[in-house]
Amino acid sequence: MSSSTPSAPEPSTPAESAIPEPEATAPASPTDAELTAALGSWLPEQRWFSAKGHTVTGVDVLTRETLATTADLTLVHLLVEVHLEGADSQVFQVPVGVRAEVDEDLEPAVLLRTDGAGGQGGARSGCVVYDGLRDPSVIGLLSDLLATGGTGDVRFLAVPGADLPTGLSGRVLGAEQSNTSVVVGDRFLLKLFRRVAVGVNPDVELHQALGRAESAHVATLRGWIEADVRHDETTLGMMQDFVAGASEGWTAALEAVDAVLAAGDLGAGDFTGEARSLGGAVASVHRDLARVLGTSIAPAAETTAAISARVESALPVVEGLDAALPRVRALIEAAGETAVDTQRIHGDLHLGQVLRTPDLWVLIDFEGEPSRSVDERRTPDSPLRDVAGMVRSVDYAAMSRVVDLPDDAERVAAERLAREWVDRTVTAFLDGYAEEAGRDPRENLALLRAYELDKAVYEAVYEARNRPGWLSIPMHAIERLADG
Ligand SMILES: Nc1ncnc2c1ncn2[C@@H]1O[C@H](COP(=O)(O)OP(=O)(O)O)[C@@H](O)[C@H]1O
Numbered sequence: 001m002s003s004s005t006p007s008a009p010e011p012s013t014p015a016e017s018a019i020p021e022p023e024a025t026a027p028a029s030p031t032d033a034e035l036t037a038a039l040g041s042w043l044p045e046q047r048w049f050s051a052k053g054h055t056v057t058g059v060d061v062l063t064r065e066t067l068a069t070t071a072d073l074t075l076v077h078l079l080v081e082v083h084l085e086g087a088d089s090q091v092f093q094v095p096v097g098v099r100a101e102v103d104e105d106l107e108p109a110v111l112l113r114t115d116g117a118g119g120q121g122g123a124r125s126g127c128v129v130y131d132g133l134r135d136p137s138v139i140g141l142l143s144d145l146l147a148t149g150g151t152g153d154v155r156f157l158a159v160p161g162a163d164l165p166t167g168l169s170g171r172v173l174g175a176e177q178s179n180t181s182v183v184v185g186d187r188f189l190l191k192l193f194r195r196v197a198v199g200v201n202p203d204v205e206l207h208q209a210l211g212r213a214e215s216a217h218v219a220t221l222r223g224w225i226e227a228d229v230r231h232d233e234t235t236l237g238m239m240q241d242f243v244a245g246a247s248e249g250w251t252a253a254l255e256a257v258d259a260v261l262a263a264g265d266l267g268a269g270d271f272t273g274e275a276r277s278l279g280g281a282v283a284s285v286h287r288d289l290a291r292v293l294g295t296s297i298a299p300a301a302e303t304t305a306a307i308s309a310r311v312e313s314a315l316p317v318v319e320g321l322d323a324a325l326p327r328v329r330a331l332i333e334a335a336g337e338t339a340v341d342t343q344r345i346h347g348d349l350h351l352g353q354v355l356r357t358p359d360l361w362v363l364i365d366f367e368g369e370p371s372r373s374v375d376e377r378r379t380p381d382s383p384l385r386d387v388a389g390m391v392r393s394v395d396y397a398a399m400s401r402v403v404d405l406p407d408d409a410e411r412v413a414a415e416r417l418a419r420e421w422v423d424r425t426v427t428a429f430l431d432g433y434a435e436e437a438g439r440d441p442r443e444n445l446a447l448l449r450a451y452e453l454d455k456a457v458y459e460a461v462y463e464a465r466n467r468p469g470w471l472s473i474p475m476h477a478i479e480r481l482a483d484g
């Protein structure tokens, strides 16, 4: 990919471009001033806007590049810097479509309508600017650029032999998450990172490494999009095979929990077989990452200091966290006595990051926690962090189904059943991991618990900012962990 990842395959040479040349009839472009004014109110409403909870004090267009122009559509790539009160600014990627007018189905994606007044260089007609990733034609243009190799400031690079066809169109995936993923031609999954973290994104780097290891538990990487941001090569997106016919681990786990709660019987939603094979898949991916990218040892004190720092920084954001503080500190201290085996890991593993195909589990989204810097995310860490992430997620799946129940005897019974389901499922997951890894994560229980706590604190901050109705899920987990 770059000088910073020397073993990565070189991108393939661009073929003849399928992107049409600009045409005279293309719609007018908005000015930067129009864009920044509109983005100031539009960005905070987006699910992927990671600066929620901060007041936006200003928006600057950092870079603006027209990527493609057809008769009725201009695709403009924007990197925008959002200035925040009392916090560091954040950079977001916003590819926009510009048309003279849009169909009804694109109305919800509209960011700005100009009336044509205020344009630079004389009169111009009005235009509609909208979130490009909602438009199948825009997705098609991005995919064509990957297939043919875009050579502007935003670079489109295909993995050698990727053999990407042109002329595909796309659709946005239902659920918006930290980033925006679209399906292209029902064959590929194109993900555009929304908050741009300067540097090479671990999602591309680790997919490349696991490709070299021929891991069966990841989708094949086909290409990526990058640009220099503040002089550093920075990943903006990636294209990989779309895993067809797969169900998300989160959905599968919820179905099992629902069956248990509806029947009042653990046997009705047994997830232990799935959890066991999931544990095996995670262990297999860890082994491959260690083999290709190496291992190291870190003093446990470094790990516990980082967890303590996370807890401290969460205190002002998460109301009530301070009540558990002395017990939380004791839990963290207990983990600080041994050295930690480290390697590259997934970094943000949960049930929403695993896909169940008829044959096996596939792990996705190796980006790490989006709120960390790229350097932090690329630092080797204990595989127990991933194990803890999945343990927390099993708890989430069960508790998300009881969190909204009225506070009565029925809820108490449901909670008890849900907790038993969690215990069984977690045990099976850890058994499956131990069997494949040849090493049981429970051998270092104090460290495993410290990572669970770390994740629960991260989740508490995440929920406080994004889903306050679910805040009690990680808060209860913190209480349980703190109580030993
Ligand atoms: N290779 C793939 N094949 C099929 N679906 C995928 C693939 N990768 C991701 N997805 C789907 O896209 C969603 C978002 O992908 P993810 O990488 O987790 O994005 P984010 O960084 O926004 O969390 C996932 O929850 C999953 O349902």
Ligand SMILES: O=P(O)(O)O[C@H]1O[C@H](CO)[C@@H](O[C@H]2O[C@H](CO)[C@@H](O)[C@H](O)[C@H]2O)[C@H](O)[C@H]1O
Binding pocket: 177, 178, 179, 250, 348, 350, 351, 352, 365, 369, 370, 389, 392, 393, 394, 396, 397, 459, 462
């Ligand atoms: O969108 P990402 O995949 O990058 O992850 C972020 O959002 C997740 C929520 O979608 C959040 O995960 C938390 O909720 C999940 C259920 O929605 C649950 O499975 C996870 O265990 C829980 O941590 C994740 O932490 C955040 O980084």
